[in-house]
Amino acid sequence: MRSINLSRRSFLSGAAAASALGVMALSGCAPQAEPAKEVAETGTAPKEVVETIDTDLLIVGLGGSGLACAVQAALDDTNCLVIEKNAESGGNALGVEGMFAINSSMQKAAGIEEITPAEVIAAQMEMLQYRPNGAEWVEFCESSAANIDWCLEQGVEYNGTVDNYYTGLLHTFHWFKEGSCSKGYVPQMTKRAEELGVEVRYNTTANELILDDSGAVCGLYAIGQDGEILINAKAVILATGGFCGNPDIIKRQGWNTDDMVCLGLNGTGDGFNMATAVGAIDDLANASQSICPTIPAFPVTDYKADPYNPINGLGGIATGGPIMWVNETGDRFVREDTTSVMAPSSASIATKRNAATYCVFDQNIYDTFFGTTPEAQAMFEESITSDNGYSLYSSNDLADLAQHFDMDPENFKNAVARYNESCKAGADKDFLKDPSLLIPVEQPPFYIGRMSYVFYFATGGLKVDKFQRVWDIDKQPIPGLYAIGNEGNNHYASVYTINIPGTAFGHQVNSGRVAAQQAAKYINS
Template sequence: MNELDKRQGDENVQEKTGLSRRSFIAAAGFTTMGFMAASLAGCSPKENIQDVQAGANDAAAAQEDEHVTYDPAEVVDADVVVVGAGPAGIGAVMEALDRGAKVVLIEKTAQLGGMAYGTEGVFGYGSKMQTDAQVELPTVLDVIEEELTYTNYRVDANLWRDFVSQSGETIDWLMEHGIEFDRVDTYQGASFFESFHWWPGGSGSSFAPIVTEYLDGREGLTVFLETTGKDLVVENGEVIGVYAEKDDGTIVQVNGKGVIVATGGFSQDKELMTELSGIDWSTSGGFVTPATGDGYRMMKKAGAATGTVCFINTMCVQTPTGAQDMVPINIATNYQCLPMINQIGERFMAEDTFAKYFAMLTLNAMSTQKKTWTLIDQNSIDRLENQGIDYGFVKYQKGDKLEGLLGELEEFAGTDNVKKGETVEDIASEIGVDAVILQATIDRWNGFCETGVDEDFGAGAEILHPIGDGPYYAVHPDRFISATIGGIKVDRQNRVLDETGEPISGLFSAGVDSCCLYKETYNIQLSGGMQAYNFYSGRNSVREILGESK
């Protein structure tokens, strides 16, 4: 999930697709999900986040009760049961229908598509688009070696080979089903080969209307919208179905040969994120989405083993009015490679790590410190407001002027994460560091600016702008979460594993609920990889259920 400005879903899917409801079962039809219109870019009330977190906590508490019983008002039988209608779930549904299976899809929101609207494109290796564009590709082994090295060989090379080898065919398959792509390139130079297949206009907002229209009226498909998966139906150690609750409170039991859980992770459950990662997410910003961890808890209750977790995340500035995201104070703090200091008052990393490797590795470096601050002086403010920024991010392009930066710094000065001081001694006092150490750090930085060589961390000469006189501002960067990746262990066939490493019969998981490609850090250098895995894992699960795995 790369671009963070593609946040709003389709305003009226029914209007754009002419959707009828002859094949869909829901109390209210396809409508815009409220979360699509809201982010935490200083415009979403804190109450929204708290409400979602409270809902996640309530769901967790309810599922901790091992003695919950359900009285289904309806029982439906199918070959394949899919919980979650994001890209992974939709990939599973279309694959199952292609193979003539009877499918039931359960989705807790009022429309299909999930978080596809917030993405820009999909990774692919060997697609027809690449062939037509005469793209020169490395070998599959070269791609795999890059990923194995990135994860210190702590991932399954066979899984990577399966995934990469089939990713181009997945792009072709999506296009055969009416999904559109604009072009293929290196995603603004982030990918190490031309593998990024762009959605039209660089926005996945077209995905939901297209798949909605494609699936409408399909023989063998039943869809329950505004229906939440509550628990798995387990008999003699085998998962044979799922209990789900409709918006009117009634329970439906859906039975099948296999259940695929693809519920989009748990980015709204800060406590669970902290527990599984060891990183404190309590103050982080993020999208308000339906990803409250329903699937994770269902699978854990059925005996699933916990897997490693990583995150698709960038950075924000937390203020009393909310998380500041696509605004000048955040672009300056987190995306212009200004001097960064720790709780002692010393530098601790090459500040251009973001420019070289995107935000995830910057966040890793920040996590090694107790607290970090970006130091902004008057010279930097003048340069960014009047001359333009050095590095673009999402809607901001290189050279854009950060008009209003000083105003935002002044607005939030004196709050927990934004401090101001007229002198070095003042700003040191405000952030609780030794003024002598901070002055020495500034002097050393300015010396590197004179020589053009950062002897401590090797930051590029292009970011070495001298720190001048005050006033000074110190701004604390925080995380902005887009999605969680992983949490449940699966094998190469996307079968959910128990604590002994054995598959739980009948239970499969696709997408971010269980992706184990990346370990602790998502690799942006294979841009669109997570989205590609969503589709791949959904299809792969179906092949295994129907006995037709590749």
Template sequence: MTQVKMNRRAFLAGSAMAAVSAVGLASCAPSAKSAKTKEASAEVQRVSLDPQAESVDVVVVGAGISGLAACVQASENGQSVIVLEKGGAAGGNGMGTEGIFAVGSTLQKEQGIEISASEIVHTELSESQWRSSGSLWYDLVSKSADNFAWLQKQGMQFSGVVDNYHVGLYNTMHWWKDNAGAVGYVPPMQAAAEANGVEFRFNSPATQLIEEDGKIVGVVVDGKDGEYQIQAKAIILASGGIGANPEYLKETGWTQEKVDEMMIVCSPNVAGDGYRMASEMGAKSFLSDAAIQSFQGVTAFGNDETVPYNSPLNGGNGLVALGPALWVDQDANRFCDESIAVVYNMAANACACLGNKENYAIFDQAFVNGLGLDEHDQAILDKATAGEYPESVFSANSIEELGSHFGLDTAQLAQTVARYNELASAGFDADLGKDASFLAPIQTPPFYIAKIVNNIVVVDGGITTNIRCEALDEELNPIPGLYAVGLDGAMLWRNVYTQNMPGTAVGNQVNTGRNAANAARDYIASL
């Protein structure tokens, strides 16, 4: 059995979640107060604007990566800005980010890194089967060097390292100081905003938009001292998407069963508030096309919470996604190159399981021995296989027993494992093409089966938007005064977050935040 080693990429997957965990946001359960579905939203009683309500040019809903970029840009544009943040501090899921995308930055030039913008755009479009918009990709790429310079001007702190994140096609990743947005981005960006006169109101969720004569003119706030209104000429939604909302997750394609059993790695505040409020105003949903960033997980193993967060049992993707384990579906058939989480796309590998009713990982004692688990993780595994979580993990001395435990076709499972062992012995995956370095026969008892569940991080997209980040109605016309940025309005990816160009998620958040602020400036000037 080949010793399985955690590469840097697998470590990064764990450290990204660890950074979120460090601020008390990891492994959160879905909010018990799930937002209303679109059907229910249609029944929401519209609110009239209180003419005595305080007035401001721009309200930004959310103080994560995109919200901070939006409020700083809007304040630079001369607008008065209030930021409404549901949580008690700025940052949100952005605390766990590691860096930002750029092409043509000063750091790249200093290091002799030359990349053609057309290569980036054409590659992304071709790999997405031309379903994504080239205009949006070109907008991001062409503005990325200026965005980087703008961040430096605001006081953002970078480590100086520029690379391909050990997985991407190009050296576009510019790492934050200490490789964490919690250090390099959030504190200096909040300071820059406050220096420009931006007012932050924490523990103050926006609950409803106010519309008059077809325009968005204000927002209702659930404040510390009760409900109140703010008049605004423009509202920028930057609430972080729908990742912790079980009702909206179903609209992305998950079944109810998968939603019920999934583990969630995100801020509990990411409950689709922006999506719900925009839907109430008639915004077109993008959820059926949204890109899901989700790892595989095993309920019984949980998430690694021990520094340095790279346990081969449950760090990052965990043992089921390290490569050698065999994946089977509800019919006991193999369906995927099981190494994709390590060598291709750790942020979207769970999407390979999306079309299956059930997903399982099969492995043996030789694989477990090769992991070199410490006492803590070995205790977790022992507890799981001792019957503590029979619906999640099971161990037996025969493959047939594994299948029988989860109601799989035992004969088919035995055949699938036998075929996999043939491929491993030959050192060539003639069926699905997995690299030989990840092929290892499953032949040393006891044997294990673990039910794979989704360990969801974020969902890219919810509200349909255009290049100016204007929220669009069902006819793809802008809703005056309403903008959606970051994960609320991400449109670069459709269904799959490719991660070919490292840092593009954060790059998109900063770029859309600035785009929305500038579009709002022009809109306000036209009033």
């Protein structure tokens, strides 16, 4: 698995950061702490505690959802502490561009016609085969306009544009200032949290939840700069960013992580691992991911500067369209234009169960669709030369293509011949691919690329209800435990749709606010 760091910057001044690191112990008392069940059963004692902190509410993570949660908690006068494993706020949210809402003040000002929650929910539920909880979508949609106004009140800045994010079904995408959460949301919300007196301890990593005798979460152990910390809390909210930076969890979903590029290094599965250790449902089967196919030979796509690069961008060689896909046995297995009829991630999902997946094309297909500019041609030529046949190979002989990647040459040639018959007939007799994309593979040189993936972020893994309470294996809330943001997002159920733009980050804000309010009720009950 290859890992790429997103560029990040600190939004705290030196003085403010020093103040945040010097968190003082807070008043309040959580139930008597006991080690989490798994630790107790294995007989492994916690490390020596060098510090004990008491608080009412503990928020783990200060990314997009953690910031919304912390600000809402402070506005509600909830005694809270935030711990963040990095040296700054923002996390994976720094790469976000905007957020969802319907019927917001910004949409009305732009003259966008009213959008009903039912329009949004029907589009999502139909694509997802009615697997998500529709009640959660209703609450989310009905709160979305108020979330925009709330963000504006906290100082968040948008650029004034509301659109469909290039290809979405509806104009629901509210762009942040300069098209980036790092410019319009994170610094403003970090500043607002500071103004409200939110106490933050940076460079502090949560590693084990604590249960009391009744099975309620009452705090956790964390690792700080000076060692093990015990934090007693009446409720814990996990805002840890998901698991997109944890190859072991990704493998458990069934993905091949060989040569996978991960762009969300902050999401290392901390919340998932801690919650499942104390009895939370492992809901990885329904977790979704923003993931695109690639060929390792190509450079990682710059989706900010050049998202539609014909070689490695959206619509590039690995994403399907006019090329042919085969699996490890050399058989064609799906229509290659899945992204035109389903979500962008569907191209990757269609290949997930294969031991290996290859894209096959000829010189005519390359010239017509991919090598369309001198820059594209230069990228391709450099890639195939430097790759040296590892993941991208060319030959004048189809049998040689197959043998290079250990496929049966006769079976592969038969598959190409069958595909070419469909192309020449103008009708895909196997999978009904769009006839305009049926281009025969017949003009040498021929090319074959072994596909891998670029993994952007994951949602879900834990099962939550509409109050963001984490469920146990009996589908009951674990008292005192909440998950928000990517960790606590069950909206998509296996497929990250993106047909309604901005919903993932819209959920970051909404779930953070909801969990802060619900945790306050629980603490005071």
